[in-house]
Amino acid sequence: MPSALSRVVKSRLFFALVCLGLVLALDVVVFAITNQQNFFKIELSPANTLTGPLMQILYWAPELVILAMGMTLVASCSAGADISVGSVMVLSGAVGIKILGGNNIENFKVEEYAVPLVLAFGAFIAVGALCGVWNGFLVAKLKVQPMVATLILFIGARAAAKVVTGGTILRVEPKSFRWLGNYITDSEGNNIFPVPTQVFVAIVVVAATALVLRFTALGTNIQSVGINAKASKIMGIRSDRTIWLAFVFCGVCAGIAGIIMTSKISSIDSQWGARMIELDAILAVALGGNSLAGGKFSLAGSVVGAITIQALKTGLLTAGVRAEQMPFYQAIVVVIIVIIQSPELRPMASRTLARMRKFSGKKVVKS
């Protein structure tokens, strides 16, 4: 029994759930004080949508959940992170909407689709995948450190998006574009289903990822490469292909997240869209109990981690923190987590303790 308990306590998911619990507790307090609102209350609004703090979190979390999927695999096999995901989201959005509008873009507005919506969404994903191919090439083939390699698109993709959109905000007018990032509506604009569609998109992506990993050996290969590349090589596992694949997948995730982001606000803003979301994604992976230094991963942990981040952000926003100030708090959380994960922490702490003991011992002798 104690061993079972300790196994549960030591598992990645447990760490993630504890973090989520702490954040939710914080949220309960924040919502109670600032809004006099019951955090857990969910109501059906007159507009036929479910509302409440929890739904608010669910409304905003899906992009992050999807990004966390890609980031988890990248972190596992390359011991790094893809910091270009936010910029890739924006670039895929810019290119996708440009294709969707075609010649119909007037006054930076898409009044009518030039190509079928599905094709445009395909373009979103294709752009993401291409960015992933590029990142993967740099990391797997040229052996550039993952984060330096993705720094190029971190800056470059956003700037490219700016060029594509002409530096303005491109809007999409037709309502059907909003469905994937909002509620599905009928012809009169009434909500048909009370849960936002992006929640299901996220569920589909997570399920698809989990299924692929469940029914192929890719998951094991990714972990194996991340834990011991040398041994993997002896077993015939190609680490370069595995890492490349993870980056392409991460790019695809960024493309899908880009669809949701643009759909949610029916527009693409190359400057402010998906700002600083890359740290959120990295944070989600770390909060999920996964090591940023590579190795074993837990998808479920990352999902919980992503929801935790969103819950934290929602709480902070409610408490009056402004969106631009948010990175400050996120950075503090990141630093705390990486310090906890640092292998140096334990020996350092014990050294300090020993020194303190010695110090106090001397004092005793003196007195």
Place this chain on the structure above:
Amino acid sequence: MADSLVKMRNITKNFPGVLALDEVDFTLRPGEIHAVMGENGAGKSTLVKVLTGAEEFESGEIYLNDASTPIVNRSPQEAQQRGISTVYQEVNLCGNLSVAENLFLGRQPRRFGMVNWQQMNRQARAVLRGIGLDINVEKPLSGYSIAVQQMIAIGRAIDISAKVLILDEPTSSLNEQEVVRLFELMQKLQAGGMGIVFITHFLDQVYQICDQITVLRNGALVGQYAVADMPRRDLVAAMLGRTFDDLATIERRPSAVAKKAGVPVVSAKQLGVAQGVKPFDLDINQGEVVGLAGLLGSGRTEVARVIFGADIPETGSLEVKGQPARPNPLASMQAGMAFCPEDRKAEGCILELSVQDNIILAEQTKRGAFHLIPKSEQDKIARKYVELLQIKVPSLDTPVKQLSGGNQQKVILARWLATNPDLLILDEPTRGIDVGTKTEIQRLCVELADDGMAVLFISSEIDEMLRSCDRIGIMRDLKKVGELVGSEMSTAAIMSKIAGDDFQEGELNA
């Protein structure tokens, strides 16, 4: 002059679960080149690390220069200040800095608080000329060969007034001319009264240059000998832990299965690796256990790696069942090979993954990542081999890192058996594991061969090779020097071959 430069007495050191040094004595006199020899895990590197302060030790004393008070080096720097310097095989200098900087890093000549480059370069030239090296000291170190880099490292050590120089496998990556140059330098330093500790695997070199030999085995001191009084085969015997009188009946493998006619499973012709093993021939037939005997560093692991395609061959050809082989691990696996590498931790286990994952991995890769072995079959395979090899695990989900060394070894063995190989390459499968497991693995080898598998078996322990092998290839100094079959195989014969007594007796006396 002092009678001894270094005197180590009753040094004991434990690593978790292993007694690394057991009351070891070591004495180094001025003007002496002293070889420290032993197989893997003998404790020679630990002994050196204790001396240089890279590792702590639990009990024992170290005296310098006949002093009566023992000293303890807490760091390599401290040892350096006391005149003990080490030069490693992978030179521990900075390749990006110039030669002169490497000589004077941390103690550059200054003028007005600034590094005086001109004076530093001048001094550097002088230091290197002193050891017979006339090179451009302003070039980056990485532009020079390993041999020159080593001499520069020695130059640095001498200039920091070293009295004791430790050379840790310096000759492993040098060619013959370079070794000659290094030896000239060592003899020059020796004549100047320096004590040199020389760690090497090459017997020839020991007999060429050393005065004294200290032999360690399994953390214990076997003895210290004068080179002149120590025949080669006695040295090999001391290292491997057997004497020539000890020819007690070894239960020989019951006469090998009659070789099935037909193409050999693996046939290597003049296969060689650049800067690795020299070209060799080797055939391994179905149902045969072929051993590779030789000291550590003799090239036995390299033979295994190049056959498996983990290293790319430079010369020769390799055929698997009559087909030319492609030199990469996956192709080798698909051609029916399996390879348990020597270094379990670094090249074998995926420590954080479960026992089941570790067992399945190779077979899974062989089938391709998109053809997942059904969970039920995975379970069956894992269970089968856990049972067959009697691996002691709490459950199949236990991470491999929680297992003992012997069980980890069995997991890797299970991994490769699960691929149903035609050729199983075992590189030191019994190292560092308990006696019971050792016997099991030896028996298993024989059983597998009886079932028609070909096995390549590498070990430092001659006994277990005699027990399990039909044929033993002998490796010395990166060359395959011979092969013993059937009744030729005996401890004495193998040791003589390893030692190279058979044709170098004359050279020794010269």
Place this chain on the structure above:
Amino acid sequence: MNSDSKNRPQDFRVADLNKGFFGGVFAKFYGNNLLVLITFAMLVLIYSAASFIFRDQNFGSLNSIFSMLHSWPHLVVIAAGMTMVLISGGIDISVGGQCAMYCMMFAYFMQEDGWNVNSYVMIAVVLATGLVFGFAQGVLVAYFKIQPFIVTLAGMFFARGLTAIISEKTIGIKNEDFLGLAAVKFTLPFGGYTDGGGVYQAPYIYLYAILALLGVVVLYIVMTWTGFGRSVYAVGGSEQSAMLMGLNPKRIVLQVFVIQGLMTAFGSFLFCLSLPGGAVEKAVAFEMNAIAAAVIGGALLTGGVGNILGSLAGTLIQLTILKIITSVGTLSSGWGPISTAAMMAFFIAMQSVLTSGRRKRK
């Protein structure tokens, strides 16, 4: 020793030129680094091409060259600091965020209707903040062994968030002392051009541009002629070797980050002089410019190799390209970062090919 020379056909032979005093300076200047030579050649090439294409815009005059320094003095300083960090084997992507934070500190705390802090006190405060910021990042990297990328990514978010916490407005600077300092300039009697109206335009350089160049020179001297500087190279080359040779790599890495914090604060101060004011969105994507300048200037991302003066060339190349983009006039401002990213990709790829070649030879 002749036997070793045949082993390295690709070895660059600048060192063979180092006969005599000038030869010695030459060798040191290029540090045996092919990439630095390429960079200088590229700079000359691009600049000449630009002056040819935009003949009417007086690219050849000193006015034009100075104006580049006037626009981004902070890049000159921070790229030099970044080169030092890269040499030590680390990286710092927090510089853009820090830059925004320091500018905001100047703008916010010197407001007359607010704190109204004396400008010189504020300069000291900002520089001290830089030291503390660098120290914190250095401790996390050196003593907690957290990847520098993660640490400085957090640093970047921390600084940007803090900027927004100080103020989300765009604040101009009206402090007279400060603006006075910004306006100090020196006119040169030569190197100008005659404009369309036939009036001779003498070139002038602002104090802050001179300070920026001075910062680079000082860091260059530190990295080339002090024990500390050489230790940074050693640690970047091989941390283990450096330790075995008696250095303390942890302390050296910490010192590198502290100095980098100081350089960043100093560069931001100069930036604030050239463009007085603070805003959350200031110096966005700036870390890329700094890293690109260092990389183009010949610093290897793997550490151990780099040249502070090379980073100046890298900076000037970027500024030239930005100038070309503005000279064309019709291009989106997005092309600036794109060109930087493309150049960085090119140099990273080249480095990878060069270093992997070296690896294979071993």
